[in-house]
Amino acid sequence: MKILFLQYPACSTCQKAKKWLTENNIEFTNRLIVEENPTVEELKVWISRSGLPIKKFFNTSGLVYKELKLSEKLPSMSEEEQIALLATNGKLVKRPLAVTEHLVLVDFKSDEWEKLK
Template structure:
């Protein structure tokens, strides 16, 4: 299981603490230093069943400075995936990725349901 995080992010810190408290083992990955690739993002998006927009950090400075709120609707999925792969700060975090699931953002109840069966 891979835990993609931006360490200074308070939500990522809460998610990491939750994983540690629940004894969940994971490989931590700094999302800004080791950006997800287009191939990874495509696979995670496909596995998640979520709309691609959910993978964007819509409250982030990069998202806002690129005016993506207005641009995303006219971009193809491939263009969006390629854009996400250019900057880890565009990607919603934390991400918890396993071969069976992809969790985007930290929702304790959802994580509990999936990880603590």
């Protein structure tokens, strides 16, 4: 199973997830989410594959989210607008992300990530 691991190196949750992947001998391709933002096309596929609402893909505790006052703006935005916004800045995207052909995991919860084994 090929795994794309999207992370931000300064994020402690991303560090835990990367450590977990390594300790469990799970091979992955590392992608820095700020240097290489997810595209609109990728996000559409990943959101669909994850089964989660778009809101779960937003980093609601991040500075960019707060500066843009997105908690007020998102409810009136269409899904297309929200996805386009996510694609503009990797720091808006909840991380880490583990993406496979059949599965997308958002945030790190080791019990959920067991599905990657």
